[in-house]
Amino acid sequence: MTTRMFGQRISRREDPRLVTGHGRYLDDLGSSALEAAFVRSPHAHARILDIDVSAVLDVPGVVAVWTYEDLEGKLSEPLPMLLPHPSITAPVTGHVLAANEVNHVGEPIVMVIATNRYLAEDAASHIEIDYEFLDPVVGIETARQGSALVHDQAPGNVAAHLVQDVGDAPGRIASAPHVLELDLDIERSACMPMEGKGVLARWNREDSSLRVHSSTQTSTGVRAALAARLELPLGKVDVIAPDVGGGFGVKINHPWPEELALGAAAKILECEVKWTEDRREHFISSAHERQQLQRVRVGFDEEGRIYGLDVQFWHDNGAYLPYGVIVPLNTSTHILGPYNLPDYRVEYWSLYTNTVIVTPYRGAGRPQGVFLMERTMDAIADYLGRDRTEVRRMNFVREFPHPIGLIMQDGREGIYDSGDFDTSLDKLKALVGWDDFAACRERARAEGRRIGLGLGCYVEATGAGPYEGGHIEIETTGKVNVATGLTSQGQAHQTVFAQIVADELGVPIEMVEVTTGDTRRMGYSVGTWGSRGAVMSGNAVHLAAKKVKQKALTVAGRALEVDPADLEIVDGLVRVKGDPKAQMPLAMVSVLSNPLRYAFDEAAQAATQFGGRQDETKPPIAENDSPGLEDTDFYSPVRSTFASGMHAAIVETDPETADIRILRYCVVHDCGPMINPMVVEGQIHGGVAQGVGGALYEKMAYDSSGQLLNASFMDFLMPYASEVPQIETDHLETPSPLNPLGIKGAGEAGTIPVSAAIASAIEDAEGFPITRMPISPSELWELRRRHEAGEWPSLRHD
Amino acid sequence: MKPAPLTCHSPTSLDEALRLLHDIGSEAKVIAGGQSLVPVLNMRLATPGHLVDITGLPGLDEIRVGAEAVEVGARVTHRQLERSPAAYAALPLLRQTLVNVAHPAIRNRGTTVGSIAHADPNGEMPMILALTGGTVTAVSVRGERTLAAADLFVGPLETVLEPDEILVCARFGRFPEGTRTGFTELARRSGDYALAGAALAVQVIAGQMQQARMGFVSVTEVPTVLDLTDLVAGRAADQSAAVAEAVVERVHAHIDPESDIHATAEYRRHLTGVLARRLLTDLTTGEPARTSEEALRGAS
C-alpha cells in the first residue's frame, strides 16, 4: 500500500529551488524592463499646489513622468472600496497618484519611468512640488477629538461605526455581583515581509494583452482590478504571483496604486516596466495594523462566571479605507474567544488619521480582541483572588455547534463548529507546569529575581469563503498537474496540496506538481488571507482529485473491461482489486482519455481511431464527459470553521533595568487534522515570533506632524533570533464537521494571543496591571516609578 | 533606495588619495568599510559627488602593539581587531567592546578607525578611544597631525577633521599594570545601538583600588571620560559596594541622555547608573560579568 501522505512530516518540495538561489521573486524577473520610482509625499496632510517636473530633463534615461493629470478614464477614479460594509459611513479611498491632496507621508504623487532604478530615483529627486499645509490628524485621541479632519466628508474622522448586540449585556452587568472596567491600548505594527511589494507589467502589442507579475496575495483580484481600471477585457489580462517573499496580509490589499500605474504605463508606453518597492517605501506607503483604544465593562459573580460584557473600541484605520472594516470587525467578533458569553455588546468607531493605511496583518484584528478578553479574564481572576485558569474554565464553551450571534467577516453568523477547550487548557497547564509555578516564582523572588507566568486563549474563524478551486490534469506521462488560484508566500502549498492529491489519486507525491496564483492556470480564486489556504484550496484540490480519479477509473474500466468499482489506483497504477496483473498505468489512462485522430508519439497511437478495439455503438466521448484526464472542482463553505489554541509565557523582568526576557513559551494548538505537522509547527513558530515582535519590540512611532520616525530596520525593531524564544508546542486535533478533510486554518494562530500572554506574564512578575502593549524596558520602568509613587494600582492578590 | 550619482576613486597610494581629496574639495568623502556611510548614501541623506576609497591603500592594515598603545591602521576591520590575540593580550577592553559592535557581517567590513571618524555618540569605539586616553593621526596634503580623543570629538557625528584629511590610524592607550576592564550595555536587540552602555577601567593592586575611569555610549553628546579615582583610590576592591552609590551619583551628574522613540532620558539615566554599578561590582569582586552572556553571543 502507498503510505498515506496526509499527516506526514514530509520535507517541502519548494525548498531545493529556494535554498540554491533558484527562487524567482519579483525583482528577479524582467531583467531588461524599464524601472519606475515614485515621488511620495513628505507631508502628512497637504494640498498640492504645483508640480514642476522640468528638471528631470537633466537626467538621462528618463522615459516618462506621470502625475494625476496623466491618468485617463477609470484610472483617474478613486481606488476601489474593496469590502463595502453597512457600517461604513464615510468611505474614502486614495488615487493611483494623488489628485490634489495628500493624506499621509508616503502617498504617491508622481511616477517616473527610466532605464533603471538609479536614474528613476535621480529624476524623482529633481521634481519640485509646492504644498499648502493642512492640519495633520495623528493618533486616536486627536482623531476622536475631531477638531481637525482628515477628510471633510468624514465628520469626527469617523469612517465606520458599528454596534453588535447579543442578549442584554448592560442589564446583565447591572445585575452582576461584581463589575470591573478596563481601559486598554495597543500600538501599531506592520506585516513587514522581507520582500516588499513589486510589480512587473508587460504589454504584448501583437495581441494587445497585458501580463502582470505582482508580489501579491491575490492574482485574480489584481487581474480583475487591472481589467476594470484599464478598460481591458478580462481575457486580455493575466496576473501571476511569482515566488513571493512573505505577505502576512499586506499583499492582500489591492489594487495597490503601483499595480495600476505600472499596468497603465506598460499598456500606454507599450513596454515592459518594473517597480520594486524599497524598504523605506514599504514603511511609509504600504499598510500597518493593530492600533486601538479599548474600553471594557464586565459583570461577573463570585466564581468568575461572566454575566455580561460591554465593549467599546476606537480603531485607527489610517488615511483611507480600501480594505473596509475587516480589521475592527474581526476584533469585535473574536473578543468572545473560547468563552460562552450570551450577553455581549460591542461598539466600535473606525477613525481616519493622516497616517499609512491600515489593512490586515496576520491575525487581522483578532490579537486586539484576544488582548481585550484575556486582560479582562486576568482582571477578574485577580479581583476574586482565583487562579487565572479556573476563571477561564468557568466560562468555556462546551457544546458544539455554538452560535455566537455575531456576523463575521464573511457576512455569516459565527458558529463554533468544534473544539475542546478543557483538554487544551489541561495540555497547556501540563506543558508549562502551571500548578508548580507559584513555588518557582517564590523561589526566584527569594533570589531577588522577578519571574511571571501568563496565558492567552483564543479562537479564530478560519477558512472563510466564498470559494477556492482546484484544477487537476494527468499528463500522458503520468505527471499530475494541480492548479489552484490562491497564492503562496511560504505556506508550503506546493507540498501540502500535493500530499492531498497524491493520497486521493494514489500516485507517488513526486509525480504531483502544484501551481498557485497564476490566472492562466486557474482564473477563479479569492486569495490567500484569513488562515484559509489549507481549508479552501486543500478541500478544493481534494474534491477535484476525487473527480479525476473517478474519470480515470471509468476510462481504465472501459479499456480493461471491468467495472470501475472493482478498480483501485496504487502507486500510479490502475488495477483490479485483488488481481495485480490486470493493471494499467495512469499515463496510459491519460492517453486513452483523449480519443485522437493523429498520433503524435508512440503512446498516443493507442488512442487513435485504429489504435484499439472500440465500442461502435457509442461516441468516442460519452455524453456529459470531456476529453483529457482532467477536471475542476470548487470548495465553497457554508461558514468559517473555528480553530483554537492557548499560549503560556514565562518571563523574567530585571528588577533594576526592567529588561524583559521570555524564559519559556508554550503553545497548544488545535487546527483539526494536520496535513503536515512540520508545516503547521513552522507556521506557529513564525506566528509567535511576530507576536513577540508586537508584544515587546515593534511599534510605528509617529510624531504629531505625521512623520514616521522609525521607517527603517534600524529603528523598527523586528526581532532577530536572539530575541525570539524556543517555542514548545503540543497539538490537539478536533476535526471540523464543515469540510471533507475536517481541517481548520493555522496561518495566523501563532500571532493572535502573544501580546495577551506576555502582558499576563509581565503583570504576574510585576504585581501591577499591564494595559498597554507593546511594552519596552523604558515603559515598564516608567510604570514601576508610577506604581511606587502610588499613581498606578497594584494587583489585589499579588 | 539607491545612492545619488557619484564618482568612486580608488587611489593606490596615500599621496594620491590626499591629492584627490585636496583637489576635489568638499564634494569628496573618504570611504573605508562604508558601514556607516553607505546606508546614509543609499537613503540619499548625504549626496557627496566623489568617494575616495582608501581600502586599496598600502600599509594601513596593521595592528601594532606597543608598550604604551595598540595602534590600529585605517583599513583594519572591527573583526580583525576583535580577533587579534596580540591586541587582546595588550588591551582586553578592545575585544570586550568590539563584540558588541553591530553584527559580525558589519564588523567584517566596517573599520575601527572609520567608526571613530564617524564620531557617533552611540558608537562604542569613539568612547573606547577616549577612555583609553587614545590619539589619532590625521594626514592631508598639508601634513600630519596627531590629536587626542578629547580634542577630536566636538559634537554628535562631528570632529575637528578637515574634509581633505584622512585618519590613518588610531592609538588606544594601554592601561597600567593591574587594570581590570569591562564593557556592558543594554540594547533592545542583539547588535543594536545601546540604550545605554558603559566601560570601566579600574586598577586593583594588592586588593586595593587605585585609578578608575569610566566611559559611556548613547548617553553623552561626545565621548568623554569620567574619572572616578578620587572615589575609589585606596579602598579595598571587595568593598567596592561601599562607594557604589557615590559612583552612580557621579555618573548621573556626568551624563546627559536624551529621550527618543526607544527610551526616555530618565530611563537612560537610571539604566546607566545600574550598568555602572554592575560593572564596578563585576570588576572588583571577581564574579562573572552580568552581561557575559551577551558578550559571548556577540563574539561568535
Added chain:
Amino acid sequence: MTTDNETYDIEAGTELTEPVTLTVNGVDHRLDLPGRRLLSDALRHDLRLTGTHVGCEHGVCGACTVLLDGQPVRSCLIFTATVQGCEITTVEGIGDDPAHPSAVQQAFIDSHALQCGFCTPGFITTIEAFLTDHPHPTAEEARAAVSGNLCRCTGYQNIVTAVCRAAELKHEAGGAEECAGCPWDGEQS
C-alpha cells in the same frame, strides 16, 4: 547636491562607467559599472545571480549577505568599485544545483528552516562561514550565529536546528575540518 554632469553621459542617455574586475563563485568577471553601483545590484542585475536578495538596503536585514574573501558581508553596503579583485561567494557559489544541495542547504530542507525563502540565501552564506570557524556549534552558539539576519516567517527555531544539522551533515561527509583552536574562542571576559 551631486555633480550630475560628471557622472552622466547625457548624449548616450546613460551614466559613465568604469571597469571593475572581480571573481564571483570562482569565475572572473570584468564589468563596466557606474561608481555608485551597489555590489548587491551588480550581482543580481549585471551578473544575473539573483539568489542574493535585497531586503532593506541599509545593512540590517542580512538578506543580501555574501562572502567577501570568505567572510560574510552585506552586499547592499558595498560599492562594487571598492571590491576590485576580491573573491565573492554567493548562495549559488555554495550550491547551485537543486538536485544536489550543499550541506547547509540540505540542512535547511531537512529542518523546515525556510518558508517564503527570501531571507534564506543570506542565512546560508552566513552559516557557511560560521561553520568553517565553528564546526561543532552548540545550539546557543548556532542561535547567536544567525542573530544578525532577519527572517519574518520561521521564528528562527528551525534555522537554529538547521545550523546544527548542517554541522552534522558536514561532519558525516568528512568535510568538516577540526577547529584548529581559533584564538578568539574560549577566552571571553
